[in-house]
Amino acid sequence: MSGKITVVGLGPGHENLLTGEVRHAIENASAIVGYRYYFELIEHLIPADALRISNGMKQETARAEKAFDLAKEGHQVTVISSGDAGIYGMASLILEHAAKNEVTEIEIEVLPGISALQAAAAKFGAPINHDFCVISLSDLLTPWKKIERRIRAAAEADFVTAVFNPKSRERYWQLHRLKEIFLSERDPKAPVGIARQVSRPEETLEVSTLGEFDPETLDMFSLLIIGNSQSFVAGNRIITPRGYFAEEPESSEEALPIGQSIMRKSFQTIYGELQSHDYPTDKLWAMIHTIHTTADFEYEHLFYTSPGAIATWHEKLTAGGAVIVTDVTMALSGLRKAALSKHSVTAMxxxxxxxxxxxxxxxxxxxxxxxxxxxxxxxxxxLFVIGNAPTALIELVALVRSGKATPTGIVGAPVGFVNVEESKWRLKSLANIPKAIVEGRKGGSSVAATIVNAAFSYADAPAMMPGRDV
Structure with missing residues (x-):
C-alpha cells in the first residue's frame, strides 16, 4: 500500500509561526525529508521512530526522489521547506516529479506556511498592503537576463517589490544592479525595509531608503522590501496605503489631482463615444461610471433608472446617517470608504x-x-444594493410588495443566468421606489457598488463631464 507525501512550510523560523496543520503533519510522519538546517527548527516535534532524511543545499531533486521512494514503501512522508513550501520551496518539485513520472498512486498534499515575506512585512508594519511582487536574485535556475527583465518590469509598474536571495558570497553584484534599475524609475527616498533572520533569535530590522541602503550589508539570510511611490515611513513603520483616507474629489476642474484628471479624461472619452447624450444628468453620471468600471458600452442600453433616482440618493446619502445594505460582502467592499466615513453612512x-x-x-x-x-x-x-444574488432581489421585492419594507432605493444588478432577468423585471414593476437596474444578464457586485459611489459623488458631475448642467 502506498503512503502519502505532505509538503509543508515551516514558517520563517519561530515556532509560534508554525501552523497547526503543519505541526500535525510533522508529529504524525513516519519519515521526514528536508534540508539538514531545517531539522534544527523542528527536532522536538519529530516522532522518535521517524526516519530522518537530510542533505545539503542544491540537492532538492535528490530529496524529492527519496520522498517518492519512501512513500512507495508505505511511509507517511513529510517534506519540509522553510517559509511557505509553494514560495521558492519544495512543493513545485514534488508535484513536477509526480506529473513527469505519471505517479498517481501516491497522495500528495501541500500545506501552506507563513512566508518570511509575510513575517518581515508584519514587523515593518504594512509595506505590502497594495499590489506587490516577489523576485529572487538567485540565478541558479533562472538566467540573469530574465531576472533583470522582471526587475525592470516591477520598477516600471510601481510594484512594492520583495527580494529573496539578494546576495551571497559569489553573487554580490546583482543587488547593486537591482538598485540601479529601481533608481532609474523610482524616487531615491522610497522606503526600504531590510529584515535578516526574521523571527529568529538573530533577527535584525532596518528601515532605510532606496537611495541610501547599502547592498553590501545584505546576505542570503536577508529579505529586502522596496516600497512603491505611495509608500511612506511613520516612526519605524513602512506603510503602503490603499487610498482609504483619500479625499473626496474636488468640484472645480482646476483643483483636480492627477488621478481625478485622468478619470475626467476617461469620462470625456466615454461621453464622446455614447450613441446618445439625451439622458437625465444623474442617470448619465451613473451610466458613465458603470462603463468606466466595466469598459463595456453595452451598459448604455442596459442601464435603467427611475426618474431622479441617483440625485435622490445623493441627497439622502450626503445628509448623514443613511444605511446601506448589500447582498454580498464583495458589493460592500466596493463602496468608497472615504465617502461612507465622511457622510456617517452605515454600510452592512x-x-x-x-x-x-x-x-x-x-x-x-x-x-x-x-x-x-x-x-x-x-x-x-x-438603500439596498444587490449585485450578485437574484434570490436576494426577488425576496426584497416580495417584502416591499407586502409592505414590510420601504427602501430609500434599490440597486438591482445581480449577474448570471438563472432567475437573473426575472428578478430585475420584478424590481422594475415596483412603483414609487427609486431604483437603478442593470437589465439583462450582466451586472455584478462591482457594478452595483459603482452605482452607489456615483450617487455619493454626483455633486462632481459638472467638473467631470463636458457640456452638462446639473
Whole structure:
C-alpha cells in the first residue's frame, strides 16, 4: 500500500509561526525529508521512530526522489521547506516529479506556511498592503537576463517589490544592479525595509531608503522590501496605503489631482463615444461610471433608472446617517470608504450574520434571502444594493410588495443566468421606489457598488463631464 507525501512550510523560523496543520503533519510522519538546517527548527516535534532524511543545499531533486521512494514503501512522508513550501520551496518539485513520472498512486498534499515575506512585512508594519511582487536574485535556475527583465518590469509598474536571495558570497553584484534599475524609475527616498533572520533569535530590522541602503550589508539570510511611490515611513513603520483616507474629489476642474484628471479624461472619452447624450444628468453620471468600471458600452442600453433616482440618493446619502445594505460582502467592499466615513453612512451585509444559516435551513431559502429578511426587519428604509444574488432581489421585492419594507432605493444588478432577468423585471414593476437596474444578464457586485459611489459623488458631475448642467 502506498503512503502519502505532505509538503509543508515551516514558517520563517519561530515556532509560534508554525501552523497547526503543519505541526500535525510533522508529529504524525513516519519519515521526514528536508534540508539538514531545517531539522534544527523542528527536532522536538519529530516522532522518535521517524526516519530522518537530510542533505545539503542544491540537492532538492535528490530529496524529492527519496520522498517518492519512501512513500512507495508505505511511509507517511513529510517534506519540509522553510517559509511557505509553494514560495521558492519544495512543493513545485514534488508535484513536477509526480506529473513527469505519471505517479498517481501516491497522495500528495501541500500545506501552506507563513512566508518570511509575510513575517518581515508584519514587523515593518504594512509595506505590502497594495499590489506587490516577489523576485529572487538567485540565478541558479533562472538566467540573469530574465531576472533583470522582471526587475525592470516591477520598477516600471510601481510594484512594492520583495527580494529573496539578494546576495551571497559569489553573487554580490546583482543587488547593486537591482538598485540601479529601481533608481532609474523610482524616487531615491522610497522606503526600504531590510529584515535578516526574521523571527529568529538573530533577527535584525532596518528601515532605510532606496537611495541610501547599502547592498553590501545584505546576505542570503536577508529579505529586502522596496516600497512603491505611495509608500511612506511613520516612526519605524513602512506603510503602503490603499487610498482609504483619500479625499473626496474636488468640484472645480482646476483643483483636480492627477488621478481625478485622468478619470475626467476617461469620462470625456466615454461621453464622446455614447450613441446618445439625451439622458437625465444623474442617470448619465451613473451610466458613465458603470462603463468606466466595466469598459463595456453595452451598459448604455442596459442601464435603467427611475426618474431622479441617483440625485435622490445623493441627497439622502450626503445628509448623514443613511444605511446601506448589500447582498454580498464583495458589493460592500466596493463602496468608497472615504465617502461612507465622511457622510456617517452605515454600510452592512448580513451574509456573515450568525442568524443567517439557521434561518436559511429552517425556511429552505438561500443565505442571501435570509440576510435580506433580517435586514428588512432591522433596516426597512435602507438603500439596498444587490449585485450578485437574484434570490436576494426577488425576496426584497416580495417584502416591499407586502409592505414590510420601504427602501430609500434599490440597486438591482445581480449577474448570471438563472432567475437573473426575472428578478430585475420584478424590481422594475415596483412603483414609487427609486431604483437603478442593470437589465439583462450582466451586472455584478462591482457594478452595483459603482452605482452607489456615483450617487455619493454626483455633486462632481459638472467638473467631470463636458457640456452638462446639473
Amino acid at each position: 451585509c448580513y451574509l456573515s450574520d450568525p442568524r443567517v444559516p439557521e434561518m436559511a435551513e429552517k425556511h429552505g431559502i438561500t443565505r442571501t434571502q435570509a440576510g435580506i429578511r433580517l435586514a428588512v426587519e432591522e433596516h426597512p428604509t435602507a
